[in-house]
Amino acid sequence: MADFLEALVELVKEQVQSGYYSIRSNVQYRHQSLKETILACHSTRIISEIKFASPSSGELRRSEDAVSIAKAMELGRAVGISVVTQPRFFKGSLELLADVKRAVGLPVLMKDFVVDPVQIMAAYSNGADVILLISSIFRRRLSSYSLDDMIGYAHRLGLEVLLEAHEEDEYIDALNSDADLVGINNRRLSTMHVDIAHTERLVKKYGTGSRIVVSESGFDSPEKIAMLKSLGVKAFLIGTSILKSENLLEKLKDFVEA
Secondary structure (H helix, E strand, C coil), rough: CCCCCHHHHHHHHHHHCCHHHCCCCCCCCCCCCCCHHHCCCCCEEEEEEECCCCCCCEEECHHHHHHHHHHHHHHHHEEEEEEEHHHHHHHHCCHHHHHHHHCCCCEEEEEEECCHHHHHHHHHHHHEEEEEHHHHHHHHCCCCCHHHHHHHHHHHHCCCEEEEEECCHHHHHHHCCCCCCEEEEEECCCCCCCCCCCHHHHHHCCCHHHHHCEECCCCCCHHHHHHHHHCCCEEEECCHHHHHCCCHHHHHHHHHCC
């Protein structure tokens, strides 16, 4: 039986073939560097994520609130906004990506399970400043394209790349890659299991070098953030706990002030 990542990748490939990623909103925008924004920020750097459902938590929030959510995240001093565009399990869309980019003045990350260059072009055409690439997809040869080729294509379009790792060898390679930012996902995508201490173990063992390292997934309170900042982690991608909060703005501010 296929693991969850394999199942998601097969679904995405079907969506590529169906033309889902051919949507072009042609958002007129000035490219914003998430890397530079993170470096210029003096509070805790939170990339706040918009998704309306997840495989592990079900429905998180009403999808018609997208623009107001994005504006609240900007008001709450998020350093950037991640928009999940995968529709089946996360209730995302490319239109949502474009709407968020039009609504805020922050760098916007398109978060998806990217396996094909057409998805990178979709990111570019719908307002993204940054794309997520997942190391394990390419290491496991779940894409017909190489990671280097995909990073190069994104850079030619003027997009930055957040390269996500989970396993030790993925993280080592990511630190030495041409990606603009390195993510450590505390969630193992094959099983969806979350271990909030995963970033701590990798960074203590291998450091961060000169890279901007982003810890992703599993944060429900600010307590763990100060320790990870002391180890050199520069930013944190947080979605579910912010979106599930009754007071989204206050929840985000708690993380930003950690």
